[in-house]
Amino acid sequence: MKKSYAIVGCGRVGTALARYLAGAGYKPAGFASRSLSSAKRAATAAGAKVPVSVQPWEVTPKADIVLITTPDGVIRETADKIAEYEGFAKGAVVLHCSGALPSTQLSAAENGGAHTGSLHPLQSFASEDIEKNPFAGIMMAVEGQGDAVKTAWQMAENLGASPFEIQTDKKMLYHASAAVASNYLVTLMHLAFQLIIASGVPASKSYTILKPLVQGTLSNVENNGIPRALTGPIARGDAETVRHHIAEIGEAVPTCLDLYRQMGRHTIEIALAKGDLSEETAAELRQMLGGTSS
Ligand SMILES: NC(=O)c1ccc[n+]([C@@H]2O[C@H](COP(=O)([O-])OP(=O)(O)OC[C@H]3O[C@@H](n4cnc5c(N)ncnc54)[C@H](OP(=O)(O)O)[C@@H]3O)[C@@H](O)[C@H]2O)c1
Secondary structure, eight states, X not given: OOOEEEEESOSHHHHHHHHHHHHTTOEEEEEEOSSHHHHHHHHHHHTOOOOEESSGGGTSTTOSEEEEOSOGGGHHHHXXXXXXXXXXXXXXXXXXXXXSSOGGGGHHHXXXXXXXXXXXXXXXXXXXXXXXXXXXXOEEEEEESHHHHHHHHHHHHHTTOEEEEOOGGGHHHHHHHHHIIIIIHHHHHHHHHHHHHHTTOOHHHHHHHHHHXXXXXXXXXXXXXXXXXXXXXXXXXXXXXXXXXXXXXXXXXXXXXXXXXXXXXXXXXXXXXXXXXXXXXXXHHHHHTTSOOO
């Protein structure tokens, strides 16, 4: 039989977990949030008539699994408070869903005899609208104590996700990677949009025009890996084209130049690893892109 669960912090992630854990056969035990209306919304999402409260320790004691899905800044104090009221059952699994913070934020629960861990969905939850299972097909990072990892792993699979284990003391680096892959991709697309718009393409068409190129590149990374996926002027040592890029960007959209140069300097190193770029041209490119020539 599947375990029972309580959720503390019924926002975007908490409400999604409320619904899809119930859908996967886990038994709702109770929901708590800062406001009663959010706790009630999660109970409705789970389709359960169970206790709801603004005092988490009133809904957690009977739960096999307690998920603390408050904002990161209050995870530790929330766990501390529940432990102070002896709100964790002995042997319960207590998890939070932060990508950046380690499970050691839950040390108060551990001291009270619970097993602690974290379960981070690599997904962007933009609202509490969860008509479609947001866990289906995604990756979920798991870390913590043995029993907690086992339970979190099983939960991820039951939600339709693929779990993988990360190191507790390296979570911040793991999270930085996720931020680069997701957030900086947006920044990169913004740069590309600014340049294509400056070239005369209507803003409304910029995404449609660049999308197949971006998707093709992503598929090259998947199929060929880095550095083989790299193409373009730096990879083939075409310093003249890069020189013209710099001149025209500097004239038309100078605010884009710094990022173009920085990305270019990093691209030189990938091109060298690929093997098509000579050390001599690399030095010329480095100088052009603002680095040293050595
Ligand atoms: N959003 C994402 O894309 C995403 C993705 C992966 C992981 N996460 C992680 O998931 C966790 C939750 O994020 P979220 O985006 O779901 O946040 P959120 O939508 O802001 O929801 C957090 C909920 O916690 C409640 N809350 C705030 N302070 C509380 C307290 N002291 N005690 C009890 N409840 C409290 C809020 O309550 P009321 O509504 O009752 O005021 C709110 O509903 C975070 O650790 C975050 O890093 C988020």
